[in-house]
Amino acid sequence: MKRTLAGSLLLLTAVAGCGSDPEEPASGGKELEVLYKVEPTWPHLEKMLGDAKKQYESAHPGVTIKLTPVQGNNEAYYTKLALLNRSPDSAPDLYYHDTFQVNADVAAGKLAPLDDYLAKWPDWTAQFPDSVKQAAKGPDGKIYGVPISTDTRGLWYQKDVFAKAGLPVPWEPKTWNDVLTAARTIKQKLPGVVPFSMYSTKIHGEASTMQGFEMLLYGTPGGTLYDETQKKWVAGGKQFTDALAFINTIYREELGPKQADAHNAKLSDKNNFEWFPDAKLGIALDGAWTAAAWKPTSTKPWPQWQDKMGWTAMPTQNGEAPGAVSMSGGWVMAMSAFTKNKQEAFDFITVATNKQNSMTYSVGTGDLAPRKDVAADPKYSADNPSVKFFTDLASVTHYRPAFEAYPKVSAQIQEAMEAVTTGSRSPEEAAAAYAEALPGAVGGADKVLAP
Amino acid sequence: MTVTAAPHPPVTSPPVRGSARRGVLRWLLPLGPALVLLVLFLAGPILWSVYIAFTNEALTGSASVDSRFVGLANFVKLFGDPNFLNSFLLTFVFVIGSAVIGQNTLGLVIALLQRGRGRVTRGVVNGVVIAAWVVPEVVAAACWFSFLAEEGTLNTVLGISQEWLYTAPMLAVILANIWRGTAFSMLVYSAALSEVPADLLESAAVDGAGPGRRLLHITLPLIRRSIMANLMLITLQTLASFGLIYALTGGGPGTASQTTPLYMYEQAFRYFEIGYGSAIALVLLVIGALFSLVYLRLIKVEEA
Numbered sequence: 060m061k062r063t064l065a066g067s068l069l070l071l072t073a074v075a076g077c078g079s080d081p082e083e084p085a086s087g088g089k090e091l092e093v094l095y096k097v098e099p100t101w102p103h104l105e106k107m108l109g110d111a112k113k114q115y116e117s118a119h120p121g122v123t124i125k126l127t128p129v130q131g132n133n134e135a136y137y138t139k140l141a142l143l144n145r146s147p148d149s150a151p152d153l154y155y156h157d158t159f160q161v162n163a164d165v166a167a168g169k170l171a172p173l174d175d176y177l178a179k180w181p182d183w184t185a186q187f188p189d190s191v192k193q194a195a196k197g198p199d200g201k202i203y204g205v206p207i208s209t210d211t212r213g214l215w216y217q218k219d220v221f222a223k224a225g226l227p228v229p230w231e232p233k234t235w236n237d238v239l240t241a242a243r244t245i246k247q248k249l250p251g252v253v254p255f256s257m258y259s260t261k262i263h264g265e266a267s268t269m270q271g272f273e274m275l276l277y278g279t280p281g282g283t284l285y286d287e288t289q290k291k292w293v294a295g296g297k298q299f300t301d302a303l304a305f306i307n308t309i310y311r312e313e314l315g316p317k318q319a320d321a322h323n324a325k326l327s328d329k330n331n332f333e334w335f336p337d338a339k340l341g342i343a344l345d346g347a348w349t350a351a352a353w354k355p356t357s358t359k360p361w362p363q364w365q366d367k368m369g370w371t372a373m374p375t376q377n378g379e380a381p382g383a384v385s386m387s388g389g390w391v392m393a394m395s396a397f398t399k400n401k402q403e404a405f406d407f408i409t410v411a412t413n414k415q416n417s418m419t420y421s422v423g424t425g426d427l428a429p430r431k432d433v434a435a436d437p438k439y440s441a442d443n444p445s446v447k448f449f450t451d452l453a454s455v456t457h458y459r460p461a462f463e464a465y466p467k468v469s470a471q472i473q474e475a476m477e478a479v480t481t482g483s484r485s486p487e488e489a490a491a492a493y494a495e496a497l498p499g500a501v502g503g504a505d506k507v508l509a510p
Numbered sequence: 511m512t513v514t515a516a517p518h519p520p521v522t523s524p525p526v527r528g529s530a531r532r533g534v535l536r537w538l539l540p541l542g543p544a545l546v547l548l549v550l551f552l553a554g555p556i557l558w559s560v561y562i563a564f565t566n567e568a569l570t571g572s573a574s575v576d577s578r579f580v581g582l583a584n585f586v587k588l589f590g591d592p593n594f595l596n597s598f599l600l601t602f603v604f605v606i607g608s609a610v611i612g613q614n615t616l617g618l619v620i621a622l623l624q625r626g627r628g629r630v631t632r633g634v635v636n637g638v639v640i641a642a643w644v645v646p647e648v649v650a651a652a653c654w655f656s657f658l659a660e661e662g663t664l665n666t667v668l669g670i671s672q673e674w675l676y677t678a679p680m681l682a683v684i685l686a687n688i689w690r691g692t693a694f695s696m697l698v699y700s701a702a703l704s705e706v707p708a709d710l711l712e713s714a715a716v717d718g719a720g721p722g723r724r725l726l727h728i729t730l731p732l733i734r735r736s737i738m739a740n741l742m743l744i745t746l747q748t749l750a751s752f753g754l755i756y757a758l759t760g761g762g763p764g765t766a767s768q769t770t771p772l773y774m775y776e777q778a779f780r781y782f783e784i785g786y787g788s789a790i791a792l793v794l795l796v797i798g799a800l801f802s803l804v805y806l807r808l809i810k811v812e813e814a
Binding site: 134138141142144145160163164166167168169260261262317318319322324463464466467470477478481483499 | 569571574575587764779
């Protein structure tokens with residue numbers, strides 16, 4: 060009996076030990092935990108943060124940077140971060156954050172406003188353009204993150220495929236119909252080639268919503284998810300249905316990837332590492348960063364890409380002004396409201412987003428550089444002639460309605476897109492289902508505008 | 511999801527009334543720490559998840575810091591949700607197909623065929639079947655993925671191009687689960703069959719009963735309680751099965767193989783609706799309990 064008791068007590072002590080504070084290492088120095096994501100084909104952020112850690116630690120003796128990677132895609136990263144953020148004890152001090160998630164965390168009080176620190180950081184006024192500064196602005200007007208990347212979106216096309224299909228190069232589609240016509244020509248002339256690839260299923264998460272649906276919706280006349288003047292979410296409507304109808308046409312006419320590939324989490328790897336280099340794909344609706352898959356910094360470079368690939372803007376539905384459409388998002392480095400060492404944490408942000416590290420990240424990932432000095436540096440665009448084009452798309456770009464409810468709205472959009480992709484619903488039915496689900500997603504029918 | 515209650519130690523009433531308190535202390539003291547741990551880590555989370563199921567708790571956003579009590583709203587939404595009903599149907603197909611029919615029958619057949627075989631045969635067959643059971647779910651899923659993928663083993667052998675995981679996702683996960691889980695049923699039935707007296711079977715054979723009649727009228731009735739116990743265990747295991755399906759099809763394409771545990775995961779951890787996810791978990795718990803009740807009832811009927 061004594062032994063049982065002793066054993067139980069031992070267990071209790073062990074359990075009690077779980078609650079100890081992991082923030083402070085035994086040496087007595089300070090530790091900052093930085094959460095970020097990494098994938099086998101996407102090692103660039105890890106490299107950039109590794110450099111930043113070295114620079115920071117040599118300049119700040121007594122502070123250790125603990126880099127905590129999350130292996131997996133964006134969706135896995137959002138989940139891991141949200142779970143860690145549930146408790147101040149497990150929340151990382153700093154994290155790589157997708158801008159569309161920022162407002163939900165601001166509403167929950169998980170993020171620290173940076174304005175007081177930014178005011179004393181000369182780079183903030185000198186190097187970050189005003190449009191970029193908005194990336195992580197909360198509803199209270201405060202800044203909750205320093206941009207690491209920004210982006211635009213457009214069409215990529217394979218010139219060999221176009222030449223073989225008898226399509227003109229350079230290609231400049233003026234309407235959605237021009238895009239569909241080109242895809243139909245490829246399908247007719249080149250069996251075995253995927254004419255047009257886009258993300259349109261739930262497994263691709265926000266990529267489906269933003270690279271896929273919003274690139275269409277914001278190109279329709281007056282198409283938007285959120286009415287800024289009435290401060291309400293738009294429940295479907297003709298523009299919404301038209302955007303879904305485009306996706307429907309792609310899959311019903313078999314102009315897109317096979318269903319199994321449309322539902323494959325690795326579709327982007329197939330597009331960029333296999334199909335484009337093998338001339339098995341004609342057109343892809345994707346982000347500015349796509350070229351990173353082919354550059355010398357990639358895990359699988361494609362040296363001929365500059366000759367073989369073309370890029371052009373996604374046209375508006377019927378060529379309405381301004382003739383092209385783009386969406387912009389990006390990622391920031393954010394600071395937890397729970398961190399005990401705010402000044403030290405902010406100092407790490409300034410190191411991580413300095414010119415050198417920002418350059419490493421932008422060149423590696425192909426994302427557009429938020430800093431003026433990086434954008435102006437010839438090294439930045441040296442291996443990538445597409446950079447200027449995608450940077451200039453900023454003139455026609457749109458931003459997501461970055462409200463707390465947006466991630467839930469996005470989930471409903473993915474639901475509608477997937478139904479149209481598989482053909483389980485017509486565009487009209489899917490739009491109606493979206494309109495019906497919207498009040499639940501945004502927190503009440505009073506926040507919804509009937510189309 | 512399903513939790514079988516820890517067996518309570520038999521409490522014998524103390525012989526003398528005055529020492530009742532001492533008697534209680536005698537079993538409570540050594541049991542205390544374990545009880546505290548059980549309440550803390552088993553009952554606590556269950557009660558918390560029951561409570562959460564009646565709130566709008568979320569993983570992020572303002573609802574994650576001040577969640578509200580929403581009454582039965584989550585359950586009302588649940589039973590009107592076509593995706594939930596779809597997942598429920600698929601779970602049913604999955605449990606019946608892979609556990610009740612697949613694992614159960616295959617396990618019994620293998621155990622029957624092994625009777626009276628040499629040690630080497632038994633060793634090899636046991637080894638192979640149990641190996642599938644020993645590998646982690648994710649590894650099993652990876653094996654089946656490479657077997658069924660477009661450039662996978664099956665297509666290469668058959669010389670065809672067929673996206674099995676897209677065209678027949680439920681069949682794929684059911685087969686994978688049978689492959690992985692049969693060992694358990696086989697072990698249960700091997701043990702049960704060794705209890706069937708050989709002389710009974712022999713005398714039946716002498717009386718002219720063929721192998722079919724011997725199985726139907728002697729073996730099966732003698733092992734019926736093992737059958738019920740096995741059915742209950744594998745039903746509960748399969749009902750909560752998550753990793754295998756998640757790694758193999760992710761519930762897709764679309765929602766074609768999204769069983770209730772996967773739907774629950776999607777709502778709770780992908781769309782951050784922890785309250786709604788907990789409501790689904792609670793419903794799943796009730797379904798598991800119902801299954802157990804039916805099986806327990808059947809065993810009782812048999813005993814009476």
